[in-house]
Amino acid sequence: MAPLSATDHPDFLALLALTTSEDQLPAEVGQALTMPPQGPLNTHGPALCLTAQPRRGTNQSPVGALFASYPDWAVQHPLAQQRPHLTEILSRRALLVYGLAVAPQHRRQGIARALLTETEQRSRAVGYRMITLIHTPDLAPFYQRLGYITAHHIIIAMPGAAMGLTQPRPYMTAVKPLVPSVRVRLLPGAPGPVVSALLPGWDLPAEARFENGRLIT
Incomplete structure:
Protein backbone atom coordinates (compact mmCIF):
# COMPACT_ATOMS: atom_id res chain seq x y z
CA MET A 1 0.00 0.00 0.00
CA ALA A 2 1.42 3.39 -0.95
CA PRO A 3 0.30 6.97 -1.60
CA LEU A 4 -0.81 7.65 -5.15
CA SER A 5 1.99 8.71 -7.51
CA ALA A 6 1.54 11.26 -10.29
CA THR A 7 2.10 8.68 -13.03
CA ASP A 8 -0.77 6.54 -11.74
CA VAL A 29 -11.72 13.99 -7.20
CA GLY A 30 -9.66 14.76 -10.30
CA GLN A 31 -8.82 18.24 -9.06
CA ALA A 32 -7.70 16.91 -5.67
CA LEU A 33 -5.14 14.65 -7.32
CA THR A 34 -3.22 17.69 -8.58
CA MET A 35 -3.03 19.41 -5.17
CA PRO A 36 -0.26 19.29 -2.53
CA PRO A 37 -1.08 17.74 0.87
CA GLN A 38 -3.21 19.88 3.19
CA GLY A 39 -2.79 17.99 6.44
CA PRO A 40 -0.84 15.25 8.25
CA LEU A 41 -3.12 12.51 6.92
CA ASN A 42 -3.79 13.85 3.45
CA THR A 43 -1.65 12.95 0.44
CA HIS A 44 -3.48 15.11 -2.15
CA GLY A 45 -5.20 18.33 -1.12
CA PRO A 46 -7.83 17.48 1.51
CA ALA A 47 -7.80 13.80 0.52
CA LEU A 48 -5.97 10.57 1.30
CA CYS A 49 -5.25 8.62 -1.91
CA LEU A 50 -3.76 5.14 -1.55
CA THR A 51 -2.97 2.50 -4.15
CA ALA A 52 -2.16 -1.20 -4.10
CA GLN A 53 0.37 -2.58 -6.56
CA PRO A 54 0.34 -6.14 -7.96
CA ARG A 55 2.45 -8.62 -6.02
CA ARG A 56 4.12 -10.00 -9.13
CA GLY A 57 4.36 -9.47 -12.88
CA THR A 58 5.90 -6.83 -15.09
CA ASN A 59 2.85 -4.56 -15.15
CA GLN A 60 3.05 -2.45 -12.00
CA SER A 61 -0.08 -0.38 -12.57
CA PRO A 62 -2.27 -0.08 -9.44
CA VAL A 63 -4.77 -2.87 -8.90
CA GLY A 64 -6.48 -1.24 -5.91
CA ALA A 65 -7.45 2.33 -5.05
CA LEU A 66 -8.82 4.18 -2.02
CA PHE A 67 -10.00 7.79 -1.88
CA ALA A 68 -10.90 9.31 1.51
CA SER A 69 -11.46 12.80 2.88
CA TYR A 70 -13.44 14.69 5.49
CA PRO A 71 -17.11 13.63 5.55
CA ASP A 72 -19.52 15.68 3.45
CA TRP A 73 -21.99 15.60 6.35
CA ALA A 74 -19.49 17.49 8.51
CA VAL A 75 -20.24 20.47 6.25
CA GLN A 76 -23.69 19.84 4.80
CA HIS A 77 -25.67 18.43 7.70
CA PRO A 78 -28.17 20.97 9.13
CA LEU A 79 -26.70 20.56 12.61
CA ALA A 80 -23.21 21.43 11.33
CA GLN A 81 -24.61 24.46 9.52
CA GLN A 82 -26.33 25.60 12.70
CA ARG A 83 -23.10 25.13 14.65
CA PRO A 84 -20.27 26.05 12.23
CA HIS A 85 -17.54 25.18 14.74
CA LEU A 86 -18.58 21.53 14.45
CA THR A 87 -17.33 21.33 10.87
CA GLU A 88 -13.70 21.87 11.83
CA ILE A 89 -13.94 19.52 14.80
CA LEU A 90 -15.68 16.70 12.93
CA SER A 91 -13.40 16.95 9.89
CA ARG A 92 -10.42 16.21 12.19
CA ARG A 93 -12.16 13.39 14.05
CA ALA A 94 -13.89 11.35 11.33
CA LEU A 95 -12.70 10.20 7.91
CA LEU A 96 -15.05 9.15 5.13
CA VAL A 97 -13.86 6.60 2.56
CA TYR A 98 -15.61 7.81 -0.56
CA GLY A 99 -14.25 5.16 -2.88
CA LEU A 100 -12.60 1.75 -2.49
CA ALA A 101 -12.06 -0.43 -5.55
CA VAL A 102 -10.03 -3.43 -6.68
CA ALA A 103 -9.53 -4.56 -10.28
CA PRO A 104 -11.83 -7.56 -10.96
CA GLN A 105 -8.99 -9.99 -11.73
CA HIS A 106 -7.29 -9.16 -8.41
CA ARG A 107 -10.25 -9.48 -6.06
CA ARG A 108 -10.43 -11.95 -3.17
CA GLN A 109 -6.73 -11.47 -2.48
CA GLY A 110 -7.08 -9.25 0.61
CA ILE A 111 -6.34 -6.01 -1.25
CA ALA A 112 -9.43 -4.10 -0.11
CA ARG A 113 -8.80 -5.24 3.46
CA ALA A 114 -5.17 -4.08 3.26
CA LEU A 115 -6.14 -0.66 1.88
CA LEU A 116 -8.66 -0.16 4.68
CA THR A 117 -6.23 -1.35 7.34
CA GLU A 118 -3.58 1.07 6.10
CA THR A 119 -6.13 3.89 6.14
CA GLU A 120 -7.19 3.05 9.69
CA GLN A 121 -3.59 2.96 10.91
CA ILE A 131 -13.73 5.71 9.93
CA THR A 132 -16.96 5.71 7.95
CA LEU A 133 -17.90 4.66 4.43
CA ILE A 134 -20.89 4.10 2.15
CA HIS A 135 -21.61 0.70 0.61
CA THR A 136 -24.25 -1.46 -0.99
CA PRO A 137 -26.03 -4.12 1.12
CA ASP A 138 -24.20 -7.04 -0.52
CA LEU A 139 -20.93 -5.77 0.98
CA ALA A 140 -22.25 -5.53 4.54
CA PRO A 141 -20.83 -8.95 5.60
CA PHE A 142 -17.38 -7.97 4.32
CA TYR A 143 -17.27 -4.74 6.32
CA GLN A 144 -18.77 -6.40 9.38
CA ARG A 145 -15.93 -8.95 9.36
CA LEU A 146 -13.52 -5.99 9.47
CA GLY A 147 -15.18 -4.58 12.58
CA TYR A 148 -17.59 -2.08 10.98
CA ILE A 149 -21.16 -1.52 12.10
CA THR A 150 -23.45 -1.18 9.08
CA ALA A 151 -26.96 0.27 8.85
CA HIS A 152 -29.19 2.40 6.63
CA HIS A 153 -29.40 4.97 9.43
CA ILE A 154 -26.53 5.90 11.77
CA ILE A 155 -26.74 8.52 14.52
CA ILE A 156 -23.82 10.54 15.86
CA ALA A 157 -24.49 11.85 19.35
CA MET A 158 -23.53 15.47 20.03
CA PRO A 159 -23.90 17.53 23.21
CA GLY A 160 -27.63 18.14 23.43
CA ALA A 161 -28.35 16.92 19.91
CA ALA A 162 -28.03 14.03 17.47
CA MET A 163 -26.75 14.00 13.89
CA GLY A 164 -28.63 11.46 11.79
CA LEU A 165 -26.97 10.01 8.69
CA THR A 166 -29.45 8.32 6.35
CA GLN A 167 -28.39 6.96 2.97
CA PRO A 168 -30.82 6.70 0.05
CA ARG A 169 -31.52 3.05 -0.61
CA PRO A 170 -29.89 0.78 -1.48
CA TYR A 171 -26.84 2.39 0.11
CA MET A 172 -25.80 1.83 3.72
CA THR A 173 -23.38 3.55 6.08
CA ALA A 174 -20.61 1.67 7.88
CA VAL A 175 -18.73 3.07 10.88
CA LYS A 176 -15.76 1.80 12.85
CA PRO A 177 -14.30 3.40 15.99
CA LEU A 178 -10.54 3.88 15.92
CA VAL A 179 -10.14 4.40 19.67
CA PRO A 180 -11.70 2.46 22.58
CA SER A 181 -13.52 5.51 23.96
CA VAL A 182 -15.69 5.82 20.84
CA ARG A 183 -18.56 3.36 21.01
CA VAL A 184 -21.44 2.33 18.78
CA ARG A 185 -24.52 1.60 20.88
CA LEU A 186 -28.15 0.63 20.48
CA LEU A 187 -30.25 3.02 22.58
CA PRO A 188 -33.93 2.61 23.51
CA GLY A 189 -36.11 4.27 20.89
CA ALA A 190 -33.23 5.04 18.50
CA PRO A 191 -33.87 4.40 14.77
CA GLY A 192 -30.36 3.02 14.32
CA PRO A 193 -26.94 2.51 15.95
CA VAL A 194 -25.66 5.51 17.90
CA VAL A 195 -22.02 6.65 17.85
CA SER A 196 -20.96 8.18 21.15
CA ALA A 197 -17.81 10.06 22.22
CA LEU A 198 -16.77 11.04 18.70
CA LEU A 199 -16.15 14.41 20.28
CA PRO A 200 -13.37 13.85 22.84
CA GLY A 201 -14.45 14.24 26.44
CA TRP A 202 -18.15 13.89 25.73
CA ASP A 203 -20.01 10.61 26.09
CA LEU A 204 -23.61 9.54 26.58
CA PRO A 205 -24.84 8.67 30.06
CA ALA A 206 -26.03 5.12 30.65
CA GLU A 207 -29.66 6.25 30.80
CA ALA A 208 -29.61 8.02 27.41
CA ARG A 209 -32.55 7.24 25.14
CA PHE A 210 -34.58 8.55 22.21
CA GLU A 211 -38.12 9.88 22.50
CA ASN A 212 -40.08 11.10 19.48
CA GLY A 213 -36.88 11.21 17.45
CA ARG A 214 -35.01 13.33 20.00
CA LEU A 215 -31.96 12.33 22.02
CA ILE A 216 -32.65 12.50 25.76
CA THR A 217 -29.56 12.58 27.96
Missing part, protein backbone atom coordinates in the same frame (compact mmCIF):
# COMPACT_ATOMS: atom_id res chain seq x y z
CA HIS A 9 -3.52 9.19 -11.83
CA PRO A 10 -5.35 7.72 -14.87
CA ASP A 11 -5.29 4.19 -13.44
CA PHE A 12 -6.42 5.47 -10.05
CA LEU A 13 -9.45 7.23 -11.55
CA ALA A 14 -10.27 4.19 -13.68
CA LEU A 15 -10.28 2.00 -10.58
CA LEU A 16 -12.50 4.41 -8.65
CA ALA A 17 -14.99 4.22 -11.51
CA LEU A 18 -15.47 0.54 -10.54
CA THR A 19 -16.54 1.26 -6.97
CA THR A 20 -20.09 0.27 -6.07
CA SER A 21 -20.68 3.76 -4.67
CA GLU A 22 -19.25 5.64 -7.65
CA ASP A 23 -22.02 8.24 -7.60
CA GLN A 24 -21.04 9.07 -4.01
CA LEU A 25 -17.58 10.26 -5.06
CA PRO A 26 -16.98 14.02 -4.78
CA ALA A 27 -17.02 15.84 -8.10
CA GLU A 28 -13.60 17.31 -7.26
CA ARG A 122 -2.71 6.28 9.28
CA SER A 123 -5.88 7.91 10.62
CA ARG A 124 -5.45 6.64 14.15
CA ALA A 125 -1.82 7.82 14.23
CA VAL A 126 -2.83 11.45 13.66
CA GLY A 127 -5.78 11.54 16.04
CA TYR A 128 -8.81 10.49 14.02
CA ARG A 129 -11.42 8.67 16.07
CA MET A 130 -13.71 7.03 13.49
Whole structure:
Protein backbone atom coordinates (compact mmCIF):
# COMPACT_ATOMS: atom_id res chain seq x y z
CA MET A 1 0.00 0.00 0.00
CA ALA A 2 1.42 3.39 -0.95
CA PRO A 3 0.30 6.97 -1.60
CA LEU A 4 -0.81 7.65 -5.15
CA SER A 5 1.99 8.71 -7.51
CA ALA A 6 1.54 11.26 -10.29
CA THR A 7 2.10 8.68 -13.03
CA ASP A 8 -0.77 6.54 -11.74
CA HIS A 9 -3.52 9.19 -11.83
CA PRO A 10 -5.35 7.72 -14.87
CA ASP A 11 -5.29 4.19 -13.44
CA PHE A 12 -6.42 5.47 -10.05
CA LEU A 13 -9.45 7.23 -11.55
CA ALA A 14 -10.27 4.19 -13.68
CA LEU A 15 -10.28 2.00 -10.58
CA LEU A 16 -12.50 4.41 -8.65
CA ALA A 17 -14.99 4.22 -11.51
CA LEU A 18 -15.47 0.54 -10.54
CA THR A 19 -16.54 1.26 -6.97
CA THR A 20 -20.09 0.27 -6.07
CA SER A 21 -20.68 3.76 -4.67
CA GLU A 22 -19.25 5.64 -7.65
CA ASP A 23 -22.02 8.24 -7.60
CA GLN A 24 -21.04 9.07 -4.01
CA LEU A 25 -17.58 10.26 -5.06
CA PRO A 26 -16.98 14.02 -4.78
CA ALA A 27 -17.02 15.84 -8.10
CA GLU A 28 -13.60 17.31 -7.26
CA VAL A 29 -11.72 13.99 -7.20
CA GLY A 30 -9.66 14.76 -10.30
CA GLN A 31 -8.82 18.24 -9.06
CA ALA A 32 -7.70 16.91 -5.67
CA LEU A 33 -5.14 14.65 -7.32
CA THR A 34 -3.22 17.69 -8.58
CA MET A 35 -3.03 19.41 -5.17
CA PRO A 36 -0.26 19.29 -2.53
CA PRO A 37 -1.08 17.74 0.87
CA GLN A 38 -3.21 19.88 3.19
CA GLY A 39 -2.79 17.99 6.44
CA PRO A 40 -0.84 15.25 8.25
CA LEU A 41 -3.12 12.51 6.92
CA ASN A 42 -3.79 13.85 3.45
CA THR A 43 -1.65 12.95 0.44
CA HIS A 44 -3.48 15.11 -2.15
CA GLY A 45 -5.20 18.33 -1.12
CA PRO A 46 -7.83 17.48 1.51
CA ALA A 47 -7.80 13.80 0.52
CA LEU A 48 -5.97 10.57 1.30
CA CYS A 49 -5.25 8.62 -1.91
CA LEU A 50 -3.76 5.14 -1.55
CA THR A 51 -2.97 2.50 -4.15
CA ALA A 52 -2.16 -1.20 -4.10
CA GLN A 53 0.37 -2.58 -6.56
CA PRO A 54 0.34 -6.14 -7.96
CA ARG A 55 2.45 -8.62 -6.02
CA ARG A 56 4.12 -10.00 -9.13
CA GLY A 57 4.36 -9.47 -12.88
CA THR A 58 5.90 -6.83 -15.09
CA ASN A 59 2.85 -4.56 -15.15
CA GLN A 60 3.05 -2.45 -12.00
CA SER A 61 -0.08 -0.38 -12.57
CA PRO A 62 -2.27 -0.08 -9.44
CA VAL A 63 -4.77 -2.87 -8.90
CA GLY A 64 -6.48 -1.24 -5.91
CA ALA A 65 -7.45 2.33 -5.05
CA LEU A 66 -8.82 4.18 -2.02
CA PHE A 67 -10.00 7.79 -1.88
CA ALA A 68 -10.90 9.31 1.51
CA SER A 69 -11.46 12.80 2.88
CA TYR A 70 -13.44 14.69 5.49
CA PRO A 71 -17.11 13.63 5.55
CA ASP A 72 -19.52 15.68 3.45
CA TRP A 73 -21.99 15.60 6.35
CA ALA A 74 -19.49 17.49 8.51
CA VAL A 75 -20.24 20.47 6.25
CA GLN A 76 -23.69 19.84 4.80
CA HIS A 77 -25.67 18.43 7.70
CA PRO A 78 -28.17 20.97 9.13
CA LEU A 79 -26.70 20.56 12.61
CA ALA A 80 -23.21 21.43 11.33
CA GLN A 81 -24.61 24.46 9.52
CA GLN A 82 -26.33 25.60 12.70
CA ARG A 83 -23.10 25.13 14.65
CA PRO A 84 -20.27 26.05 12.23
CA HIS A 85 -17.54 25.18 14.74
CA LEU A 86 -18.58 21.53 14.45
CA THR A 87 -17.33 21.33 10.87
CA GLU A 88 -13.70 21.87 11.83
CA ILE A 89 -13.94 19.52 14.80
CA LEU A 90 -15.68 16.70 12.93
CA SER A 91 -13.40 16.95 9.89
CA ARG A 92 -10.42 16.21 12.19
CA ARG A 93 -12.16 13.39 14.05
CA ALA A 94 -13.89 11.35 11.33
CA LEU A 95 -12.70 10.20 7.91
CA LEU A 96 -15.05 9.15 5.13
CA VAL A 97 -13.86 6.60 2.56
CA TYR A 98 -15.61 7.81 -0.56
CA GLY A 99 -14.25 5.16 -2.88
CA LEU A 100 -12.60 1.75 -2.49
CA ALA A 101 -12.06 -0.43 -5.55
CA VAL A 102 -10.03 -3.43 -6.68
CA ALA A 103 -9.53 -4.56 -10.28
CA PRO A 104 -11.83 -7.56 -10.96
CA GLN A 105 -8.99 -9.99 -11.73
CA HIS A 106 -7.29 -9.16 -8.41
CA ARG A 107 -10.25 -9.48 -6.06
CA ARG A 108 -10.43 -11.95 -3.17
CA GLN A 109 -6.73 -11.47 -2.48
CA GLY A 110 -7.08 -9.25 0.61
CA ILE A 111 -6.34 -6.01 -1.25
CA ALA A 112 -9.43 -4.10 -0.11
CA ARG A 113 -8.80 -5.24 3.46
CA ALA A 114 -5.17 -4.08 3.26
CA LEU A 115 -6.14 -0.66 1.88
CA LEU A 116 -8.66 -0.16 4.68
CA THR A 117 -6.23 -1.35 7.34
CA GLU A 118 -3.58 1.07 6.10
CA THR A 119 -6.13 3.89 6.14
CA GLU A 120 -7.19 3.05 9.69
CA GLN A 121 -3.59 2.96 10.91
CA ARG A 122 -2.71 6.28 9.28
CA SER A 123 -5.88 7.91 10.62
CA ARG A 124 -5.45 6.64 14.15
CA ALA A 125 -1.82 7.82 14.23
CA VAL A 126 -2.83 11.45 13.66
CA GLY A 127 -5.78 11.54 16.04
CA TYR A 128 -8.81 10.49 14.02
CA ARG A 129 -11.42 8.67 16.07
CA MET A 130 -13.71 7.03 13.49
CA ILE A 131 -13.73 5.71 9.93
CA THR A 132 -16.96 5.71 7.95
CA LEU A 133 -17.90 4.66 4.43
CA ILE A 134 -20.89 4.10 2.15
CA HIS A 135 -21.61 0.70 0.61
CA THR A 136 -24.25 -1.46 -0.99
CA PRO A 137 -26.03 -4.12 1.12
CA ASP A 138 -24.20 -7.04 -0.52
CA LEU A 139 -20.93 -5.77 0.98
CA ALA A 140 -22.25 -5.53 4.54
CA PRO A 141 -20.83 -8.95 5.60
CA PHE A 142 -17.38 -7.97 4.32
CA TYR A 143 -17.27 -4.74 6.32
CA GLN A 144 -18.77 -6.40 9.38
CA ARG A 145 -15.93 -8.95 9.36
CA LEU A 146 -13.52 -5.99 9.47
CA GLY A 147 -15.18 -4.58 12.58
CA TYR A 148 -17.59 -2.08 10.98
CA ILE A 149 -21.16 -1.52 12.10
CA THR A 150 -23.45 -1.18 9.08
CA ALA A 151 -26.96 0.27 8.85
CA HIS A 152 -29.19 2.40 6.63
CA HIS A 153 -29.40 4.97 9.43
CA ILE A 154 -26.53 5.90 11.77
CA ILE A 155 -26.74 8.52 14.52
CA ILE A 156 -23.82 10.54 15.86
CA ALA A 157 -24.49 11.85 19.35
CA MET A 158 -23.53 15.47 20.03
CA PRO A 159 -23.90 17.53 23.21
CA GLY A 160 -27.63 18.14 23.43
CA ALA A 161 -28.35 16.92 19.91
CA ALA A 162 -28.03 14.03 17.47
CA MET A 163 -26.75 14.00 13.89
CA GLY A 164 -28.63 11.46 11.79
CA LEU A 165 -26.97 10.01 8.69
CA THR A 166 -29.45 8.32 6.35
CA GLN A 167 -28.39 6.96 2.97
CA PRO A 168 -30.82 6.70 0.05
CA ARG A 169 -31.52 3.05 -0.61
CA PRO A 170 -29.89 0.78 -1.48
CA TYR A 171 -26.84 2.39 0.11
CA MET A 172 -25.80 1.83 3.72
CA THR A 173 -23.38 3.55 6.08
CA ALA A 174 -20.61 1.67 7.88
CA VAL A 175 -18.73 3.07 10.88
CA LYS A 176 -15.76 1.80 12.85
CA PRO A 177 -14.30 3.40 15.99
CA LEU A 178 -10.54 3.88 15.92
CA VAL A 179 -10.14 4.40 19.67
CA PRO A 180 -11.70 2.46 22.58
CA SER A 181 -13.52 5.51 23.96
CA VAL A 182 -15.69 5.82 20.84
CA ARG A 183 -18.56 3.36 21.01
CA VAL A 184 -21.44 2.33 18.78
CA ARG A 185 -24.52 1.60 20.88
CA LEU A 186 -28.15 0.63 20.48
CA LEU A 187 -30.25 3.02 22.58
CA PRO A 188 -33.93 2.61 23.51
CA GLY A 189 -36.11 4.27 20.89
CA ALA A 190 -33.23 5.04 18.50
CA PRO A 191 -33.87 4.40 14.77
CA GLY A 192 -30.36 3.02 14.32
CA PRO A 193 -26.94 2.51 15.95
CA VAL A 194 -25.66 5.51 17.90
CA VAL A 195 -22.02 6.65 17.85
CA SER A 196 -20.96 8.18 21.15
CA ALA A 197 -17.81 10.06 22.22
CA LEU A 198 -16.77 11.04 18.70
CA LEU A 199 -16.15 14.41 20.28
CA PRO A 200 -13.37 13.85 22.84
CA GLY A 201 -14.45 14.24 26.44
CA TRP A 202 -18.15 13.89 25.73
CA ASP A 203 -20.01 10.61 26.09
CA LEU A 204 -23.61 9.54 26.58
CA PRO A 205 -24.84 8.67 30.06
CA ALA A 206 -26.03 5.12 30.65
CA GLU A 207 -29.66 6.25 30.80
CA ALA A 208 -29.61 8.02 27.41
CA ARG A 209 -32.55 7.24 25.14
CA PHE A 210 -34.58 8.55 22.21
CA GLU A 211 -38.12 9.88 22.50
CA ASN A 212 -40.08 11.10 19.48
CA GLY A 213 -36.88 11.21 17.45
CA ARG A 214 -35.01 13.33 20.00
CA LEU A 215 -31.96 12.33 22.02
CA ILE A 216 -32.65 12.50 25.76
CA THR A 217 -29.56 12.58 27.96
